Amino acid sequence: MRKVSLLIIFLFGFCKLSSQVNFTASLGNADKKIIFHIDESSIKIKSNTNYLWIFGDGETSTEKQPTHLYKKAGTYTICLQINDKKQVCKENVFTVTETGLKVKYVNDFIWPSGSISKVDSPFSYRIKADGKTFDFHRALDIVGEIGDDIKAVADGKVYKSFGSTLVVKHKMDTPMFINNKVTDLYYTMSLHLNERYVEKGETVKKGDVIAAVGEIGSRNYPHNHFEIRVGSYYSKVYLEKAKNSNKADKNTNINPKTGNFIDPQVNPLLFLDNTDNEKNSLKYSVSKKGTILFVKVISNYLEDYFNEIVIKHSSETEKEETLKLNFNTRQGLPYLSEKEKGDLSSNSNNSDYDYQDLTDNFDIHPIKFKYRNKKDYQIIFSFKILQFNPKNGDYILVKDIFGNVAKEVKSDF
Numbered sequence: 001m002r003k004v005s006l007l008i009i010f011l012f013g014f015c016k017l018s019s020q021v022n023f024t025a026s027l028g029n030a031d032k033k034i035i036f037h038i039d040e041s042s043i044k045i046k047s048n049t050n051y052l053w054i055f056g057d058g059e060t061s062t063e064k065q066p067t068h069l070y071k072k073a074g075t076y077t078i079c080l081q082i083n084d085k086k087q088v089c090k091e092n093v094f095t096v097t098e099t100g101l102k103v104k105y106v107n108d109f110i111w112p113s114g115s116i117s118k119v120d121s122p123f124s125y126r127i128k129a130d131g132k133t134f135d136f137h138r139a140l141d142i143v144g145e146i147g148d149d150i151k152a153v154a155d156g157k158v159y160k161s162f163g164s165t166l167v168v169k170h171k172m173d174t175p176m177f178i179n180n181k182v183t184d185l186y187y188t189m190s191l192h193l194n195e196r197y198v199e200k201g202e203t204v205k206k207g208d209v210i211a212a213v214g215e216i217g218s219r220n221y222p223h224n225h226f227e228i229r230v231g232s233y234y235s236k237v238y239l240e241k242a243k244n245s246n247k248a249d250k251n252t253n254i255n256p257k258t259g260n261f262i263d264p265q266v267n268p269l270l271f272l273d274n275t276d277n278e279k280n281s282l283k284y285s286v287s288k289k290g291t292i293l294f295v296k297v298i299s300n301y302l303e304d305y306f307n308e309i310v311i312k313h314s315s316e317t318e319k320e321e322t323l324k325l326n327f328n329t330r331q332g333l334p335y336l337s338e339k340e341k342g343d344l345s346s347n348s349n350n351s352d353y354d355y356q357d358l359t360d361n362f363d364i365h366p367i368k369f370k371y372r373n374k375k376d377y378q379i380i381f382s383f384k385i386l387q388f389n390p391k392n393g394d395y396i397l398v399k400d401i402f403g404n405v406a407k408e409v410k411s412d413f
């Protein structure tokens with residue numbers, strides 16, 4: 001009897017803890033308009049639920065999913081009260097910049113190895129080893145020496161540990177709004193390992209040494225290929241192949257039957273703290289030939305920070321359109337498709353992908369990349385846009401990861 005009541009107390013306490021409402025924010029279509037989202041897995045939403053959002057600038061809202069425009073840049077403490085219960089506040093999580101929003105998803109996230117100065121191949125388009133084709137590298141390659149420590153970036157549980165690969169599953173402190181969903185699940189993954197020190201199912205604490213840098217399967221030098229996958233471990237290609245099997249991850253929030261698959265990798269710099277490196281070296285230039293608008297993005301050394309292009313233009317039908325390409329989460333970018341038929345089990349490898357699937361009105365021509373000690377980076381985007389007239393309010397914005405807007409410069413194409 002006593003055992004049962006203890007169990008009930010324990011369960012009650014646990015439920016109480018896990019029922020604290022969690023929330024996040026994302027940018028709306030018009031820049032700077034911030035939309036707040038409740039993580040509905042953190043609380044039961046009933047039809048008579050009352051909301052009170054306190055935005056930290058003196059304004060409030062009672063909507064379930066409010067949109068708010070901050071008049072000043074800054075870091076705001078944002079609170080949510082549900083049904084007159086205790087307020088849940090987030091301090092130092094949401095920073096509004098001149099042009100956007102930065103969210104701290106994990107408190108005190110640490111670098112797994114090295115630092116930003118050791119990043120050799122960023123989360124971006126890059127020329128492949130053949131010097132001709134290119135792919136989208138969905139990771140950071142952090143250069144190191146064989147045997148260097150790789151640490152757990154946050155508390156978590158080992159999800160996969162095999163060969164030269166290690167994957168740890170974690171929860172975010174503040175969930176991410178991605179692919180029209182709110183999710184707090186993420187995976188960190190390191191490849192080319194020389195050694196693994198933990199096995200599947202083990203619990204790891206932030207800072208634990210979990211593996212050693214190696215060069216197994218890498219192109220030519222030791223590095224930690226570090227990925228962050230959000231919402232699901234499985235890649236688009238894997239899920240497409242697994243559609244008719246039961247191989248998909250039961251923890252994923254993506255239904256393998258729907259076929260609506262999205263690659264889960266995001267730029268690890270969204271999570272890693274780079275406050276010492278908030279420089280803005282980005283520039284861009286524009287040229288127009290007929291109906292094609294060319295945008296060249298130029299960076300001296302921080303191509304890792306190139307994040308987003310927004311083009312507001314008028315379409316064929318005179319309707320206003322805003323084209324948004326986001327590089328951190330690959331929203332709006334065309335997908336890469338598989339070059340060769342790979343083994344279903346080797347779904348984690350990026351190198352089998354080639355750029356394809358060009359749409360009628362969008363193309364990408366990378367012309368220079370940072371690659372092993374090269375400091376410059378240029379990438380040309382071409383857009384088939386019939387009407388682009390700045391006098392009518394049309395505009396282009398090129399932004400870095402912090403929301404800073406790049407300067408427009410004159411440049412030859």
Ligand SMILES: [Zn+2]
Binds near residue numbers: 139141
């Ligand atoms: Zn890599």
